Amino acid sequence: MRSTLEQKTAELADQVVRTNATKDASAPAFGEPLNHDAIWPYCQGGMWRYAAQAMPPEGAPEQGYVIHNRVGKLIEARVFGLKTREDADAYSRDLGIQVMRMPRSVRPILCADHRPVGIYPQPAADRLVELFLQMNARLERVAILVSPTNATLTMQLNRFVREASYAPRRVFQRPEEANVHLAPVLDAKELARMREFLDEFKPGAA
Known part of the structure; x- marks a missing residue:
């Protein structure tokens, strides 16, 4: 019989992500429904970790983003966590509202800070790819910022970007890199505000 800790971990685990280069064909693919009893040995052995990090951090806004x-x-977005397709729908709607408020002659610039996020569960991930595709024609340039310590989310968001096929949208791990990417299309006030926005997030403070 599993311990309470094991049970809690299994309850939180909706998906798993690979954290070891070791290949194992018997292990479930990302996003595949899990038999928690079957994969518990992988978790114990360190080959897999559960994506409980998909949960928004404590203190995050109720809707999971601002x-x-x-x-x-300049449109600034900070995402703390989107767990379901409905969460991603709400994010898509609110981003769309900000874009629609701009004159049609203006193509907005998006600075999207995903550093508070652990991982996106598959339903939210699928919807985000759709959003990226929808926004290709409206956004002039996009910088997506990810924590440098979160290699899994970096890979996931880079996959979204590849699938959306829009070169001006890029993923970065350092604010300075995002600044360089967006600076050519921002005026002085917009650039100053973007730097303030990125400085507002303090890792571990969410």
Whole structure:
């Protein structure tokens, strides 16, 4: 019989992500429904870890994100966690509202800070790819920021970007890199606000 800790871990685990280069054909694929009893040995052995990190951090907004347009054509979004397709739908809707508020002659610039996120469960991930595709024609340039310690989310978001096939959308692990990417299409006030926005997030403070 499993311990309470094992049971709690199994209850949280909706998906698993590979954290070891070792290949194992018997292990479930990302997003595949799990038999928790069957995969518990992998977790114990360190080959797999559960994606309980898909849960938003403590203190995050109830909707799991904040989106603002404070200066010019810059849209700033900070995502804390989207667990379901419905969560991603709400994020898509609110981002769309900000874009629609811009004159049709203006193509907004999006700075999307995903550093608070652990991983996106498959239903939310699928919807985000759809959102990326929908926004290709409306956004002039996009910088997506990911924590440098979260290699799994970096790979996941890079996959989203590849599937959306829009070169001006890129994933970065350092704010300075995002600044370089967006600076050519921002004026001085917009660039200053973007830097303030990225500085507002303090890892571990969410």
